Amino acid sequence: MQPIRRTECGVALFDLLAGRPEDVAPRLLGATVRHVTDEGPVSLVLTETEAYGGEADPASHAWRGRRPRNLSMYMPAGHAYIYQTRHHLALNVVTGPQDEASAVLLRAGRVTEGESLARASRGPQIAAQRLARGPANLARSLSLTLDLDGLDLMGEGPLTLTLGDQVARIDVGPRVGVTRAQDVQWRFSVPGDSTVSAYRRASLR
DNA sequence: CTATAGATTACCT
């Protein structure tokens, strides 16, 4: 019965991820991301997510269409889109139908496994709730690299996503740091959770 | 081609 249960669970997760990013993002709060590195596994429970709506969304990396960097956004739901901005990486879960290029940015989480490994990447003095606060810190806690871009998060690879219990209450607000579509309320977080990053509106220059 | 900006963070004052 074990393989059947796993299959049903996988189908349910894919069906969820195939929905609209603004519907998927709040449902991913409480889900677990796990990366099995050479040093061992690191897991975290998501506390903050943001939705990006593909080519129709002026804040999305896919707004100007297919580019070498954003190709994995056009893959089927459940694949990883990992990109580099300035000096850091960020992890997205692709959502919606194939070729729509919508995704959910994973902005923060609470480390639940492999905290010593996360600390090895982030620094020995970092408070536990700050290890994976902010998308770049989340990526560093998980020891992500660009070669994980495009991986199937529902497969047998080293980087996986599994659903958890749905959280009871969810905060909704505008996305952090975007210069276009600043008032779209597509940022979701667990109310009062100390691992959630602070909201900062992008300057308009 | 050069200039500029970005879904950021850490460290300095």
Add this chain to the structure above:
DNA sequence: GGTAATCTATAGA
């Protein structure tokens, strides 16, 4: 609060 770290992509000459 200001700035430096460092890669991709766009706009404009």
